[in-house]
Amino acid sequence: ERIWDKMTGDIDHEVAEYWKENFDLRHILERDWDKLGDNLKGKIHIYCGDMDNYYLNNAVYLMEDFLESTTDPYYEGEVKYGDRDEHCWNGDPDQPNAITRLRYNSMYVPKIMERIEKSAPKDADLTSWRYK
Template identity: 75%
Template sequence: MLHILKRDWATLGPKLQGKIHIYCGDMDNYYLNNAVYLMEDFLKGVKNPSYGGEVTYGDRAEHCWNGDPNQPNYISRLRYNTMYIPKILKRIEESAPKGADLTSWKY
């Protein structure tokens, strides 16, 4: 994926801006954190547009760490919806077309 992003950032960047969010344990059982470090370096350096997302590492966390630094994986896996809905709603609000109804669906 990194190769494709590097090759095609001029085309893909505008479509992916604000949509790339990577969560990785820094002690991944399969050493995938090493690939994430390379991806993060690339993403930090892109311009026109910047990627506008996030890369977060779990301190001493294993494979499938999902972004919650306060809970172990076996608990945080049960609450993905409560973790990511606020981020999804923020993205909707930021990218909604002018005049879109952004209030009637909030409870």
């Protein structure tokens, strides 16, 4: 069902509430942090241009406010903004999006490796599969 009638401008509040309860990530995290927090600790990394073409940076500010307020556990992730960057900014402050889109692997593999090392079980083999 549509959230609003394009002819009258009327908003269907029932649809809006359904969307909020089922698709609003900040709302869901805030509502269910006591159940989800332990599993998400250290796993949330958000990158956003502060001049997002779709104004998504505004939603990211709200998400960041919530994440920074978390306790038991604290989210232990990161939220970064690209100064004057647009939609799809991915965390690299030194290159334009057209370049950084070509290097996701080289940007994120080190972060993934760090997460694996940090969260690996005590006796995990962290060396034999690492190529130099």
